[in-house]
């Protein structure tokens with residue numbers, strides 16, 4: 001488990017966590033709070049973030065700032081950066097994201113573009129802006145949420161997998177460049193994890209990793225690796241399929257993703273469901 005000395009000493013007193021209201025981002029926030037890191041919590045659902053902030057402030061004696069932002073909106077990612085300019089931020093966990101599922105042509109283009117904006121565009125802006133800040137201060141860490149689906153194209157989640165391929169390649173390249181400037185970059189590539197992800201994507205996954213396992217192993221590997229496959233399940237799926245010829249891997253994963261999809265229509269976007 002990462003401890004206060006490791007994280008605060010190495011990266012500084014504040015971390016920004018996007019997607020902090022649920023699942024993997026929430027687990028990162030909880031574990032960083034336990035390690036004594038002050039937090040900026042970013043997501044759309046303010047009530048959840050406010051409750052988390054109140055609890056963490058009391059139980060871990062840390063400072064917490066809540067920033068509600070819809071990262072699909074063009075200026076939202078820049079606003080998050082600007083509204084943390086007064087804080088000594090050294091760590092970015094970019095966990096905000098969602099998936100579409102089922103056949104590509106049955107989802108609306110609007111849903112796919114929305115996903116591209118959150119999973120890729122906002123993450124690109126944040127990597128660039130925080131990357132510059134961290135490189136200038138000569139210390140920092142970035143955890144970017146990839147997926148085991150990032151390693152080949154997959155039918156029944158074709159565009160989601162493509163967004164994760166983008167994140168993964170960006171993270172690997174940045175790890176190479178920014179490592180020389182004192183900034184650790186890590187691509188976190190989990191397998192199925194029990195979060196709000198499946199519901200938001202209109203999928204049924206059955207079982208999977210816990211978000212706590214994903215966050216714990218990822219924080220342990222930050223600064224030591226460029227990619228982490230957190231938990232036994234991610235390693236089994238990824239290593240088990242690595243020796244298969246790529247076309248067979250594509251077919252296999254496409255079938256698995258087809259089995260997960262509950263529908264062949266676009267799920268209700270969470271923002272709309274929230275009203």
Ligand SMILES: NC(=O)c1ccc[n+]([C@@H]2O[C@H](COP(=O)([O-])OP(=O)(O)OC[C@H]3O[C@@H](n4cnc5c(N)ncnc54)[C@H](OP(=O)(O)O)[C@@H]3O)[C@@H](O)[C@H]2O)c1
Nearest residue numbers: 019021022023024043044045071096097192193195196197
């Ligand atoms: N669960 C899995 O099996 C799995 C596997 C591999 C990778 N991942 C990746 O892990 C990351 C976290 O997903 P999760 O599994 O933790 O799912 P989750 O429980 O649904 O959490 C997704 C988070 O992203 C936020 N978010 C979604 N759309 C947003 C928007 N437009 N603006 C701002 N925040 C937004 C949500 O907050 P609000 O709804 O409050 O905005 C929520 O906090 C994603 O990048 C996902 O692709 C998940």
